Amino acid sequence: MLNYFIGTLAAVLPLTAAAPYGLSSRSSLEGCKDLSFGSNFAWEIEDFTYSASYHFTTPAHQVSGGSVNFNLTNPGLTEKVACTAYSTWLNDFFYGNVNYNCTKPDGSTTETSFAFSRPSGQLNVNQTWTCTDEDPQYPTTFHGYGAVNLTLSCNETNYQNPDWQEGETYSLRTISCAPVTLPLKPYDKTAVA
Ligand SMILES: *[C@@H]1O[C@H](CO)[C@@H](O)[C@H](O)[C@H]1NC(C)=O
């Protein structure tokens, strides 16, 4: 079940001279500013996956970890950012309390971070992006905040070595969830011109 909030938007009138431009103008699409101000603005979360493995090398020693992967696109920008995280914090690995940075293309000024909670399925996304399509000398920078509760469909495998010897795997449990793609509308957005 997805809950979308209508974004509120606070535009701050330009008070200062133009910020430097250049790098970000390459990634801003025509219509970026209008789209970003629009009430239908939404990111696309692409192929969100969660997977985990709990590997016991002996009855008392485990090497376990979970990972999250997805791409995020902004309809106003050409670029795609890659969001990945790996954690060894047992037992669910992700608790929504760590903000991970996403990786952007070289030269991009976009900043994206996310937090994920495996127990609740909540994904939080923050992004700062700049539109230079209307007047590259007066770019508009947006901050967006989004949240969604993901319902993941996951498969689990369990292996228990019936005749364990030192040096073998004692047990292995894996969890792998089907990729989820969905639009994410910010619950809040601000703009600074
Ligand atoms: C993200 O996009 C890149 C480039 O298109 C692709 O190689 C990668 O597999 C994608 N990752 C996910 C998690 O969809």
Ligand SMILES: *[C@@H]1O[C@H](CO)[C@@H](O)[C@H](O)[C@H]1NC(C)=O
């Ligand atoms: C994430 O990016 C922000 C802004 O560039 C930076 O201040 C912060 O230290 C980064 N966080 C991590 C965990 O790398």
Ligand SMILES: *[C@@H]1O[C@H](CO)[C@@H](O)[C@H](O)[C@H]1NC(C)=O
């Ligand atoms: C998003 O921004 C809010 C407000 O600055 C902050 O409290 C939250 O930790 C941030 N979340 C992420 C995933 O960066």
Ligand SMILES: *[C@@H]1O[C@H](CO)[C@@H](O)[C@H](O)[C@H]1NC(C)=O
């Ligand atoms: C996710 O679920 C929790 C608990 O039910 C709720 O408090 C929260 O508002 C939900 N978040 C979103 C974005 O729907």
Ligand SMILES: *[C@@H]1O[C@H](CO)[C@@H](O)[C@H](O)[C@H]1NC(C)=O
């Ligand atoms: C889970 O297993 C079912 C049946 O084998 C398969 O159809 C499905 O694609 C699997 N899902 C994932 C996320 O691996």
